[in-house]
Amino acid sequence: MTIHLLLGLVLILFVFAAVRALAPSRTLLAGTVLGIGALALLAVNYQALLSPEFWAGLIGFVAILSALMVVIHPNPMVSILFLIVNLFCIALFYLILRAEFLAVLQIIIYAGAIMVLFVFVVMLLNLKAEEGLRLGGGPQRWGALLLAVVFVLLMFHALHDRSDQPYVEPGAFESGFGSARALGGLLFSRYLVAFEAASLLLIAGMVGAVVVAKRKVG
Amino acid sequence: MRVEFFLLIGALLFAIGCAGVLIRRNAIVILMCIELMLNAVNLTFVAFALENQSMTGHIFVFFVMTVAAAEAAIGLAIVIALFRRRRTTDVEDASLMRW
Numbered sequence: 001m002t003i004h005l006l007l008g009l010v011l012i013l014f015v016f017a018a019v020r021a022l023a024p025s026r027t028l029l030a031g032t033v034l035g036i037g038a039l040a041l042l043a044v045n046y047q048a049l050l051s052p053e054f055w056a057g058l059i060g061f062v063a064i065l066s067a068l069m070v071v072i073h074p075n076p077m078v079s080i081l082f083l084i085v086n087l088f089c090i091a092l093f094y095l096i097l098r099a100e101f102l103a104v105l106q107i108i109i110y111a112g113a114i115m116v117l118f119v120f121v122v123m124l125l126n127l128k129a130e131e132g133l134r135l136g137g138g139p140q141r142w143g144a145l146l147l148a149v150v151f152v153l154l155m156f157h158a159l160h161d162r163s164d165q166p167y168v169e170p171g172a173f174e175s176g177f178g179s180a181r182a183l184g185g186l187l188f189s190r191y192l193v194a195f196e197a198a199s200l201l202l203i204a205g206m207v208g209a210v211v212v213a214k215r216k217v218g
Numbered sequence: 219m220r221v222e223f224f225l226l227i228g229a230l231l232f233a234i235g236c237a238g239v240l241i242r243r244n245a246i247v248i249l250m251c252i253e254l255m256l257n258a259v260n261l262t263f264v265a266f267a268l269e270n271q272s273m274t275g276h277i278f279v280f281f282v283m284t285v286a287a288a289e290a291a292i293g294l295a296i297v298i299a300l301f302r303r304r305r306t307t308d309v310e311d312a313s314l315m316r317w
Contacts, residue, residue: 060227067231067254071238076246083250086231090257093224097268102260102279109283114253114290121294122246125301133241155229159222177268183276191277198284205288213295215302 008040056096063089072133076122080115087111099178224265231258245300245307249293256286 015036042049066089069082087110094103176182187195231254238251260279267275300312 056223060223063227064230064234067234070247070250070254071234071242076244079247079250083253086254087257090261093227093261094264097224097264099264099267099276099279102264102276105280105283109287110253110257114287117290117294118246118250121297125246125298125307127244127246127307133243151233155226159225162222177271177273178276182273183280186273186277187280194277194281198281201288202284205291209291209295212292213298 008044012036012040052096056093059089059092059096063093076127077119080118080122083118084111084115087115097178101178101180101183221265221269224261228258228262228265231255231261243308243310245297245309245312246294248309249290249297252293253286253290256282 012033015032063086066082066085070079070086073079073082087106091103091106091111094100094106235251235254235258238254239248242248242251260282263275263279263282267273297307301307304311306312
């Protein structure tokens with residue numbers, strides 16, 4: 001164990017010196033050192049690579065980080081790319097939660113169709129980066145802080161109250177849960193009316209989009 | 219693995235999307251933040267569906283995806299119409315109908 005730690009430390013120092021000589025940028029340097037450190041920690045503790053909790057935590061970290069980048073990045077194009085990363089993370093979560101068909105739908109519909117629409121519009125309008133965020137000042141800020149604290153307390157309370165619930169065992173489900181067959185069976189029996197109404201909604205949306213976006217004729 | 223983990227991630231994503239709707243000026247980015255919030259709710263639906271061993275949550279996610287697709291199409295059409303008239307997508311400049 002100590003041998004591994006020492007080896008990792010020497011490796012980090014060596015890579016630090018190499019990157020310092022090669023890359024003058026400070027953020028690149030910090031990122032590389034952090035990444036090498038994380039890799040060294042994993043190399044020492046490689047058992048973690050086998051646990052689903054580690055992978056779920058990693059995906060959650062990437063999801064939160066990409067969502068933050070969507071909100072704070074001034075360039076809309078970069079926001080779209082980070083939103084696609086976020087959608088892929090949620091599709092992976094669906095796979096963990098035994099919703100295989102929804103994971104496929106998430107990638108095809110969201111990342112494949114809706115995001116292409118967003119990319120198309122941003123490219124078409126050729127937007128420039130925003131000047132600044134709409135951060136209100138004065139009493140608004142304190143109200144927002146109060147509401148945020150209340151929200152966090154409520155969420156903590158709600159999640160804490162559930163702490164006696166049992167664990168979810170990934171192997172303990174009947175086969176077919178979350179499959180296309182099961183979802184289709186439900187859609188075409190119990191939820192048939194809602195399904196047909198969804199088709200009406202889609203065609204109304206399509207016609208509405210054409211009418212709103214087209215030029216005036218004549 | 220605990221269901222609470224996914225609920226927590228969903229709550230955080232929803233809060234981030236909500237903050238984005240409130241603080242951004244660009245109408246397209248506001249639409250993207252709405253998509254973020256819809257996805258957070260979908261994640262919560264799927265987590266509860268697994269806990270309760272019921273596929274009804276999956277049906278809800280399916281319909282939320284349908285509504286999100288229609289909403290994105292209409293919203294982007296409105297953004298294009300706005301840009302054609304005003305040469306901007308800033309929501310501060312589109313305040314004709316605001317009280």
